[in-house]
Amino acid sequence: MILESQSPLQLPILDISQPSNSSTLSSLAAVCKEWGFFHVINHGISNDLYRKINCLSKHLFNLPSETKLKAGPYSSLKTYTPHFIASPFFESLKVSGPDFRDSAKGSADTLAGEGNSEFSEILQEYGGKMTELAKVIQKTVLMSLGEELGMKYYVSEFGNCHGYLRINNYSPPDSLEQEVEGLGMHTDMSCITIVYQDELGGLQVRSKDGKWVDILPCEGTLVVNIGDMLQAWSNDKLRSSEHRVILKKLVNRFSLVFFWCFEDEKVILAPDEVVGEENSRIYKSFVCSDYLNFRLTNEKGKFEKVGFTIKDFVGIGSKLK
Numbered sequence: 001m002i003l004e005s006q007s008p009l010q011l012p013i014l015d016i017s018q019p020s021n022s023s024t025l026s027s028l029a030a031v032c033k034e035w036g037f038f039h040v041i042n043h044g045i046s047n048d049l050y051r052k053i054n055c056l057s058k059h060l061f062n063l064p065s066e067t068k069l070k071a072g073p074y075s076s077l078k079t080y081t082p083h084f085i086a087s088p089f090f091e092s093l094k095v096s097g098p099d100f101r102d103s104a105k106g107s108a109d110t111l112a113g114e115g116n117s118e119f120s121e122i123l124q125e126y127g128g129k130m131t132e133l134a135k136v137i138q139k140t141v142l143m144s145l146g147e148e149l150g151m152k153y154y155v156s157e158f159g160n161c162h163g164y165l166r167i168n169n170y171s172p173p174d175s176l177e178q179e180v181e182g183l184g185m186h187t188d189m190s191c192i193t194i195v196y197q198d199e200l201g202g203l204q205v206r207s208k209d210g211k212w213v214d215i216l217p218c219e220g221t222l223v224v225n226i227g228d229m230l231q232a233w234s235n236d237k238l239r240s241s242e243h244r245v246i247l248k249k250l251v252n253r254f255s256l257v258f259f260w261c262f263e264d265e266k267v268i269l270a271p272d273e274v275v276g277e278e279n280s281r282i283y284k285s286f287v288c289s290d291y292l293n294f295r296l297t298n299e300k301g302k303f304e305k306v307g308f309t310i311k312d313f314v315g316i317g318s319k320l321k
């Protein structure tokens, strides 16, 4: 079932506990083309689980910077992104699947010492639930392009997808005299992203004509957005929108962001059926990891920064290639 949300954007709300009918799928297709963002409810992730992760993560983020850098970009672990990489206010801890327990334990042991398994156990639970949720959402989004098409490609093209989680901590700005970006404009490199933003809000999506629009927080609701990989695979039928995070209050903001991604070696090419006879192909085929490397090695296109996207990389007619 799809309900209209209360947000100024009127993003549809997908009830994940209900089977999707054709009207649900057509609203989903429309919003994915126009905005690339929608909400989900009845997703099975409790507020309590989120609060526990928040509390245990805070303990790690409150450690001294020198300690956190033991898992930083120059360590062997590389799970911690310190302040001043994405923005002065943003720091993040990455937890990779499919063994979320092991990944979280590696970071927690390195940062806080061995012996406490609570953090890794709770992330195993969250990562496992998010993985199941991502599969259902992925399938539903594909079915919005055509029920048969979705059923056909869900396994053959998306069967080896994997997930990872970013625990994002935004420290409060000193003042709000001007607009403070907690995370600058970017697109995600995933197929789909599932965001648990807290009640402070601050997530914004950029419209096709360049206006920033709030994605209002709503209790019990997760935000889903389409990433670059799915935009390319769908020949722009699904939009990977630019988005950012604005810090609107002088308090700490905390979010959990789950990225559902193709396997590194996957060759991405929109199937003919997806392109459609009347349309032309927008992207050349490419290997997933080549795009990830392109973003990582181009300062302008780096994760969490304004810059190059999939169009610059494999867009037909792109100046870069």
Ligand SMILES: O=C(O)CCC(=O)C(=O)O
Binding pocket: 166, 168, 183, 188, 195, 196, 197, 203, 243, 244, 245, 255, 256, 257
């Ligand atoms: O913190 C958020 O709400 C969203 C963060 C985000 O866009 C990202 O991590 O890619």
Ligand SMILES: [Fe+2]
Binding pocket: 186, 187, 188, 193, 243
């Ligand atoms: Fe993002």
